[in-house]
Amino acid sequence: MFKAQTISAILFAAGLHTAFAQGLNPSTMPRIAQVDPRFQSYNIEMVEVIGGRFWKPYASYDKEAPAKSTNNPTGLDPNLYEQRRPIDLSNPKLRRLASALGPVYLRVSGTWANTVYFQDSDAPAPPQPPKGFGGTLTRSQWKGVIDFVHATGSKLVTSFSVSEGTRDSAEVWTPTQAKLFIDATHRLGGSIAATEFINEPTFTIAAGTPPGYDGVAFGRDYAIFRAFLRQASPQTKLLGPGSVGEGIPFVPVKIVPSTDLLQGMGPNSVDAFSYHFYGTISERCAKAMGPNQGTTPAAALTEEWLDRTTRVEEFYASLRDKYEPGKPMWLTETGQTACGGDRWASTFLDSFRYLDQLGRLAQKNVQVVMHNTLAASDYGLIDEATLAPRPNYWAALLWHRTMGATVLDPGPSPSATVHLYAQCAPGKPGAVTLLAINLNRTEAAAIELPQAADRYTLTAGELESRDVLLNGKELSLTARDELLSITGEATKAGLQPLPAASITFFELAGAKNAACMK
Numbered sequence: 001m002f003k004a005q006t007i008s009a010i011l012f013a014a015g016l017h018t019a020f021a022q023g024l025n026p027s028t029m030p031r032i033a034q035v036d037p038r039f040q041s042y043n044i045e046m047v048e049v050i051g052g053r054f055w056k057p058y059a060s061y062d063k064e065a066p067a068k069s070t071n072n073p074t075g076l077d078p079n080l081y082e083q084r085r086p087i088d089l090s091n092p093k094l095r096r097l098a099s100a101l102g103p104v105y106l107r108v109s110g111t112w113a114n115t116v117y118f119q120d121s122d123a124p125a126p127p128q129p130p131k132g133f134g135g136t137l138t139r140s141q142w143k144g145v146i147d148f149v150h151a152t153g154s155k156l157v158t159s160f161s162v163s164e165g166t167r168d169s170a171e172v173w174t175p176t177q178a179k180l181f182i183d184a185t186h187r188l189g190g191s192i193a194a195t196e197f198i199n200e201p202t203f204t205i206a207a208g209t210p211p212g213y214d215g216v217a218f219g220r221d222y223a224i225f226r227a228f229l230r231q232a233s234p235q236t237k238l239l240g241p242g243s244v245g246e247g248i249p250f251v252p253v254k255i256v257p258s259t260d261l262l263q264g265m266g267p268n269s270v271d272a273f274s275y276h277f278y279g280t281i282s283e284r285c286a287k288a289m290g291p292n293q294g295t296t297p298a299a300a301l302t303e304e305w306l307d308r309t310t311r312v313e314e315f316y317a318s319l320r321d322k323y324e325p326g327k328p329m330w331l332t333e334t335g336q337t338a339c340g341g342d343r344w345a346s347t348f349l350d351s352f353r354y355l356d357q358l359g360r361l362a363q364k365n366v367q368v369v370m371h372n373t374l375a376a377s378d379y380g381l382i383d384e385a386t387l388a389p390r391p392n393y394w395a396a397l398l399w400h401r402t403m404g405a406t407v408l409d410p411g412p413s414p415s416a417t418v419h420l421y422a423q424c425a426p427g428k429p430g431a432v433t434l435l436a437i438n439l440n441r442t443e444a445a446a447i448e449l450p451q452a453a454d455r456y457t458l459t460a461g462e463l464e465s466r467d468v469l470l471n472g473k474e475l476s477l478t479a480r481d482e483l484l485s486i487t488g489e490a491t492k493a494g495l496q497p498l499p500a501a502s503i504t505f506f507e508l509a510g511a512k513n514a515a516c517m518k
Contacts, residue, residue: 054084114198115163202257203253425508
């Protein structure tokens, strides 16, 4: 699509405001960070595994009769949710698509994990969970997760139930359920690579904890959990505190500050410092939260929106430096917006946030980023009904295939609306991949490369389209639901156009960057 003879035409059409970047030298870009090989990972919500009411996709928003009752740990309007059967993790198509993104960390957690009862038998779950719990996870369902982890080459991450049913008469957490859960995991041939104690303990309205739960109570329970985990599963990395809702204006509800949680935990309490990030809440929840909530498609390519990732990371990194200095950072849940994503979360428009977020956080040395979700609601990488890959899936696939674990400094960007990121190409000693994101909706830009490259340019006819083009051709599965071979377009050294509102990976096999030789 972008042959040499078309470059001048693209740039001419862009007018006098076209931005250029000269002096890029992939051979000498210095190493600035090293991330986990499973840096790009994802979540499957516990409610998907057990079945239940999760964020209703907008496509069915007006089709379902209003709900009358619910096991609803968020306390929000039940009509925001849709009943789901348990996800079929044995589905060959789902496994193929997931495997293509691997290796990853697969996190099975979320709000519903805070109140789930583990039933250590293969009998069907009862209509109602035991008293003090909000749902039931059967042993056969958990075996399905473990089988999926093995089939996709993943490593398992989770969290534990902390609701009334796990507590004694003094409302102190007990490890009885947790022991059943871990013992069954081991018997089923699984292992837990890493875990948080509670999903989002700052957000007590949905944490399943007793009324008035605070940092002191959390610290007490956390000490019990930590001692238990070290004995029951010593190889498991302990992540925490797993906070959300801080660093930027988020939602107008009371939270337990992370400082209170960390003070309650005491020093040297985690193996990695974890947090969650959403730039705001989706229109589902925004309507219930009052004015000035949420965001719009018009803001999707703005620096203010994209920089929220940086602001929240810096907020939690400062807490890490104070309370857990030297510990790696993990972002264990993120997505376009909380509450299932906006309508445009499933379109190409959100791929700019998705990839820009990965680039920013890799440069910050955040070790792992877990997208929510693999295949549920509007922010899923895969459509839950058809299992069709969405634009963010294709973005994730290109990141996985071209961006390795060694992070480089690409140097200055040609303009404020062109973001550049660079990493060693995986499995190709010396090779460098440069990611160029042109956020300008109307004007092209260009960069000058000193070497030949294979380019992979993502565009769409309309930004809010669910179809995405790679080098001008629509990305899709084969008639047998298999991935096509994805190859780049060979380009010579020199000026490379960046079309308006485009995302381009340049893989430079001949860079011979010393930082990428290993």
